[in-house]
Amino acid sequence: MKKLFASLALGMSLLLGSTVSIAQTPAAPAATEATAPAAAEPTAESAAPAAAEAAPAPTIDKGDTAWMMVSTMLVMLMVPGLALFYGGLVRSKNMLSVLMQVLMVFSLIGVLWVIYGYSFAFGGDGLIIADGAKIFLSGITTDSMADTFSAGVKIPELIFVAFQLTFAGLTCALIVGSFAERMKFSAVLLFSVIWFTFSYLPIAHMVWGSGGYLLGKGALDFAGGTVVHINAAMAGLVGAYLVGKRIGYGKESMAPHNLPMTMLGASMLWVGWFGFNAGSNLEANGGTTLAFINTVTATAAAILAWSLGESLIKGKASMLGAASGAVAGLVGITPACGVVGPMGAIVIGLAAGFLCLWGVTGLKKMLGADDSLDVFGVHGVGGITGALLTGVFAAPGLGGTGAEDFSIASQLMIQGEGVLITIVWSSVVAFIAYKIADMAIGLRVSEESEREGLDITSHGESAYSR
Numbered sequence: 001m002k003k004l005f006a007s008l009a010l011g012m013s014l015l016l017g018s019t020v021s022i023a024q025t026p027a028a029p030a031a032t033e034a035t036a037p038a039a040a041e042p043t044a045e046s047a048a049p050a051a052a053e054a055a056p057a058p059t060i061d062k063g064d065t066a067w068m069m070v071s072t073m074l075v076m077l078m079v080p081g082l083a084l085f086y087g088g089l090v091r092s093k094n095m096l097s098v099l100m101q102v103l104m105v106f107s108l109i110g111v112l113w114v115i116y117g118y119s120f121a122f123g124g125d126g127l128i129i130a131d132g133a134k135i136f137l138s139g140i141t142t143d144s145m146a147d148t149f150s151a152g153v154k155i156p157e158l159i160f161v162a163f164q165l166t167f168a169g170l171t172c173a174l175i176v177g178s179f180a181e182r183m184k185f186s187a188v189l190l191f192s193v194i195w196f197t198f199s200y201l202p203i204a205h206m207v208w209g210s211g212g213y214l215l216g217k218g219a220l221d222f223a224g225g226t227v228v229h230i231n232a233a234m235a236g237l238v239g240a241y242l243v244g245k246r247i248g249y250g251k252e253s254m255a256p257h258n259l260p261m262t263m264l265g266a267s268m269l270w271v272g273w274f275g276f277n278a279g280s281n282l283e284a285n286g287g288t289t290l291a292f293i294n295t296v297t298a299t300a301a302a303i304l305a306w307s308l309g310e311s312l313i314k315g316k317a318s319m320l321g322a323a324s325g326a327v328a329g330l331v332g333i334t335p336a337c338g339v340v341g342p343m344g345a346i347v348i349g350l351a352a353g354f355l356c357l358w359g360v361t362g363l364k365k366m367l368g369a370d371d372s373l374d375v376f377g378v379h380g381v382g383g384i385t386g387a388l389l390t391g392v393f394a395a396p397g398l399g400g401t402g403a404e405d406f407s408i409a410s411q412l413m414i415q416g417e418g419v420l421i422t423i424v425w426s427s428v429v430a431f432i433a434y435k436i437a438d439m440a441i442g443l444r445v446s447e448e449s450e451r452e453g454l455d456i457t458s459h460g461e462s463a464y465s466r
Contacts, residue, residue, distance in 0.1 A: 058145060058154045067284035068159045074275025075166040079106050081272055082170065085265030085327070086177050087463075088258040089373050093453025094181045095257065095463035101176045101185065105192050106169035112196060113165040121204040122164065125211035128202050137161065148282040155282060163279060168204070171228045172196050177373030178236030179243045179443075182450050185458045187437045194433035195235055199426045203231050207418065219418040220394055220411070222291065223280040225335025225387040226422040233380030234423050235430035237369060242434045243443050245370035247450050259319055266323035270299060273330045277337040290401075291337040295330070298337075298349030302329025305353025313361075321357070324378060328356035331382030336390035341399025348389045352382045384419055391415035 083102040087095050109117070116135050123134035134140060140161070145154035172192045179188075204227050206212040207219060214226075221227060246254065256262060277295045281288040306325025307317035332352025333345055340348065359377035371377065391411035394400035402411075437443060444450075449457035456462060 058152050060145060060154050060156060061283075064148065064153065064155050064283045065159060067288070068155055068163055068279060068282065071275035071279025072159065072163045072166060074272050075163070075170070075279065076272070076275075078166075078170055078269055078272035078276065079103065079173070081265050081268030082173055083265070084261050085269060085323070086180065086373055088260070088262030088265060089177075089256040090180050091254060091453070092257040092464060093455055093462075095455060096461050097185070097454035097458055098176065098180050100459055101180075101188050102173045104185075104189065105173045105176060108189060108192060109169040109172045109196050110165050112193065113168050114161065117168055117196065117201055118161050118164065120201045121168075122160075122209055126205065126209070127211060127213045127216075129205050130209055146282075149287070150283060150285075153283060160282075164204075167224060167228060167276075168196065168200055171200055171224075171232050174228070174232040174375060174379060175236045175239065178371045178375040179239045180372040181454065182246050182372075182444055183239075183243050184441060184443060184445055185454075187441045187443050190441060191239075191433050191437045194436060195426075195430055198433070199231060199235065199429035200227075203227050203422055203425060206421070214414075214418045214421065217414050217417065218411070219414050220339055220390050221335045221387065221418065222338040222390075223277045223334045225331075225383045225390070226418050229331050229334060229379040229383030230387065230419060230422045231426045233376045233378075233383060234426035235433075236375035237367070237371060237380065238427055238430040239434055240369040240371040240376075242431070242438070246372065247447060249370050256320065259323075263319060263323050266326045270295075270326055270330060273299075273334075277334060281338055287338055287401075290341075293342055294333055294337045294340065294345035297342050298333035298345040298352070299326050299329035301346045301349030302326065302332060302353035302356075305350045306357050309354050309357040313357075324356070324360070324374070325353045328352045328378050328382045331356075331379050332386035332389075334383070335386045336393060339390065339401045340393040344389075344393030344399050348386055348393065351389060352385050355385050356382045387415050387419050388412065 079102065083099045086098045086102060090098050114137055116132070118137065119132045119134035120130050122130060124131035140157050142156065142158065144157035146157040146160040148155060172195065175192075175195070176188065206214045207221050207227050208215060214221075219226075248254070274292060274295055278288045278292040281291055303322050303325040306321050306328060310321045311317045329349040329352050332348050336345065336348055356378050359381035360374040363381065364371065364374065364377050367376075369376075391414065392398065392408050394402040394411065395406050395408050396402050396404060400406070434443060445454065445457065
């Protein structure tokens with residue numbers, strides 16, 4: 001597997017500006033680590049001063065641990081939230097198929113995460129990928145500790161593993177919305193395994209892992225604008241092109257079959273997102289409250305912006321638009337939530353609301369892809385918007401938490417590089433993954449199955465009695 005990652009890394013060398021190495025690097029502190037081994041015995045001359053100046057042993061705070069467990073459960077709430085949001089948007093004959101795909105993809109990735117995913121994302125140093133030393137969670141016990149953002153403050157590594165598991169599973173499940181109503185269930189699962197292994201894991205390590213390339217460059221992505229949203233959106237867009245348009249697309253009505261369900265799903269996503277964003281602070285402190293309030297204000301601003309935009313364009317504000325605006329705001333604030341102030345969060349939410357509305361209307365027509373549930377229009381456009389504006393509103397002069405010498409121009413360049421790498425990397429891996437799934441299984445169900453609906457033809461069930 002390391003050889004395959006190395007091949008991908010070499011293919012990205014020009015984009016990174018230098019030859020990429022998988023070798024370990026001390027460019028950044030470890031994202032997680034087991035309890036450190038004892039230091040070497042001091043010499044007689046230094047023993048007394050060392051004892052006097054020794055820092056207190058790292059401790060695990062029960063409050064931080066409890067908060068991380070709650071955050072992980074909140075993110076888990078996003079699984080049914082996403083399923084209901086997507087399920088309400090498809091036609092009734094495909095309702096269960098979407099629920100099943102979301103649930104199964106999340107579950108599959110969850111198992112793969114503990115087998116090898118965590119090890120390659122957070123198991124050690126590396127520019128592109130970790131060294132894989134923690135496969136099968138080797139060496140991780142109830143005594144193992146993971147770093148937080150405060151020196152000497154730790155959380156149990158097992159809860160960090162579980163928290164990051166939810167991120168990985170949801171990212172892969174997001175992609176389902178792009179090819180909904182027409183892709184084979186088995187092909188969805190095979191694609192998810194390949195894309196998770198060769199796109200999600202490297203991007204997660206580059207952005208958050210010890211020695212990661214983008215982390216070392218200073219890229220800001222507090223909770224997953226690049227790792228989750230842009231990453232998934234590009235895979236979805238490629239899938240929309242390769243799987244092809246739904247039968248009757250543009251000619252037959254494909255209106256959502258249950259908008260109250262979509263509204264319920266969006267509301268559950270909003271609640272779960274507090275775990276997603278505020279939980280990414282890894283502690284229960286003032287920084288957590290900043291991410292928390294930003295998740296409220298940016299989302300509310302995006303709802304207002306989307307609804308206003310719809311009113312200006314169509315003359316009416318729709319409930320579907322308001323629900324979509326909520327998701328757009330949540331996506332937009334994700335990379336910025338812990339590093340911008342509440343006023344900056346409102347501006348990011350307004351920008352995400354307006355731009356994502358354009359993403360699912362004007363931009364979608366320009367691209368010509370049948371992105372069934374607008375994964376790219378919302379998560380792609382919103383993720384790019386949030387990632388770039390993070391480089392602006394993190395400035396202390398604009399209410400952000402950046403250093404006094406923070407340079408907006410320099411940070412925008414770094415943010416742009418992170419966005420570009422994610423777009424190219426995810427697109428290339430997704431293309432290969434879809435092609436492998438197509439050759440091995442075939443991507444698309446038959447025309448007869450598509451017309452009858454995937455609920456019956458793929459799962460032998462119906463969401464509603466007839």
